[in-house]
Amino acid sequence: MAHSENGFFDNYGGKYVAEVLRRPLDELEIAFKEAMADPSFIKELEIIQKDYIGRETPLLYAETATKLLGGAKIYVKLEGLANTGAHKINNAIGQCLLAKRMGKKRIIAETGAGQHGVATAAACAKLGLDCTVYMGEVDVRRQQPNVAAMEMYGAKVHAVTSGSRTLKDAVNEAMRDWAANPDTTHYVLGSALGPAPFPDMVREFQSIIGKEVKKQCAERGIKPTALIACCGGGSNSIGFFAPFIDEKEPRLIAVEAGGIGPGVGENASRMTGNAGREGIMHGYKSRFLLDEDGQALETRSISAGLDYCGIGPQLATLGAQGRIEFTSALDKEALDALKFFAKNEGILFAMESSHAGAEAIKLAPKLSKDDVIIVNMSGRGDKDIFITCPVFRPEEWKQFLISELKRLEENKDIHNADLMKDH
Numbered sequence: 001m002a003h004s005e006n007g008f009f010d011n012y013g014g015k016y017v018a019e020v021l022r023r024p025l026d027e028l029e030i031a032f033k034e035a036m037a038d039p040s041f042i043k044e045l046e047i048i049q050k051d052y053i054g055r056e057t058p059l060l061y062a063e064t065a066t067k068l069l070g071g072a073k074i075y076v077k078l079e080g081l082a083n084t085g086a087h088k089i090n091n092a093i094g095q096c097l098l099a100k101r102m103g104k105k106r107i108i109a110e111t112g113a114g115q116h117g118v119a120t121a122a123a124c125a126k127l128g129l130d131c132t133v134y135m136g137e138v139d140v141r142r143q144q145p146n147v148a149a150m151e152m153y154g155a156k157v158h159a160v161t162s163g164s165r166t167l168k169d170a171v172n173e174a175m176r177d178w179a180a181n182p183d184t185t186h187y188v189l190g191s192a193l194g195p196a197p198f199p200d201m202v203r204e205f206q207s208i209i210g211k212e213v214k215k216q217c218a219e220r221g222i223k224p225t226a227l228i229a230c231c232g233g234g235s236n237s238i239g240f241f242a243p244f245i246d247e248k249e250p251r252l253i254a255v256e257a258g259g260i261g262p263g264v265g266e267n268a269s270r271m272t273g274n275a276g277r278e279g280i281m282h283g284y285k286s287r288f289l290l291d292e293d294g295q296a297l298e299t300r301s302i303s304a305g306l307d308y309c310g311i312g313p314q315l316a317t318l319g320a321q322g323r324i325e326f327t328s329a330l331d332k333e334a335l336d337a338l339k340f341f342a343k344n345e346g347i348l349f350a351m352e353s354s355h356a357g358a359e360a361i362k363l364a365p366k367l368s369k370d371d372v373i374i375v376n377m378s379g380r381g382d383k384d385i386f387i388t389c390p391v392f393r394p395e396e397w398k399q400f401l402i403s404e405l406k407r408l409e410e411n412k413d414i415h416n417a418d419l420m421k422d423h
């Protein structure tokens, strides 16, 4: 099922929102369809994808990794080379361009770890739009580098103090804002989920990944056996898979966060774990990690981007139909994959993408030399040094932080007096 019918992918999807959001969602759907059928909008999108995002991103033959694993040939789609370091910018730019076309000058977004907030803030800076990002207070405290980046791009970061003060509260707050300001404001949702038309729209803006892969394969005479992507909400995987969904091949494999194990609260495995069940949250019906009372369960993963209790409705449907195979990788397996591709290919996977890398390491030896696996490196790992360094070099990292703190204290006067004069 390549797109929804009346907002539904079989049983999942829909538009479960308060009455006040129906009109803005309907208007968005119409505007999106018109824009995608307008050659001048497509042209504008293509130019900014090329000149600002830096597309197309390369398809790298991972020669050493292939030799070491001794099975299928491995290729890596280097989506992490996109401006801002991950695939999220594809969707942010697409939606912001659409908002501009609709005459909206104000953008709001939700963010958890901050990656979608950073992409949206950058897109707004590029396109001259006013930007407010809703972020749970707990996340604001944990993710200072991303908060700083958003502010450098000129966005206002609004710390959300309700509920658990994390991502799901930020989504609720963003929806409330949108309901109050639908005529001036567009809500840029960050993954292939939420009420219709977001799942279709986000997939279309991310499908540039899969379209490029298809073209790059044709240019080189490659016929992929399997595509592998990590899966949080599902935007990089569905964008990568999109042009192949209606075909029998290749195999499409989505990798969830296996966290530290199979127990409830130890992972974010909605499709492969034992706590995933049908539910309705954040405006859509899908599979969620829920307790007996239908409340969202705590999730856990080393990668912030996969640490979410829901999954996009199209992915849940394609999983139920068997077109997408779901699997998971443990935190430890992802860290091993990160090291493997860094050392042997000179590419630093984001923690999220490392889950896809881990599955390639498991699968390649089981296939033949004629087979081809393509892994989507959804992002690069520079952003993760606060996660990876304490794991790989705990003592040195601690000493580094202590000395940085000391340096900051000692230089305090200089900073205050000179550098910050104009602020």
Ligand SMILES: *Cc1c(COP(=O)(O)O)cnc(C)c1O
Pocket: 086, 087, 088, 115, 116, 190, 191, 192, 230, 231, 232, 233, 234, 235, 236, 237, 305, 306, 350, 352, 353, 378, 379, 380
């Ligand atoms: C946010 C993020 C993800 C997970 O989100 P999806 O919508 O499932 O793609 C994966 N990789 C990176 C680098 C991310 O920033």
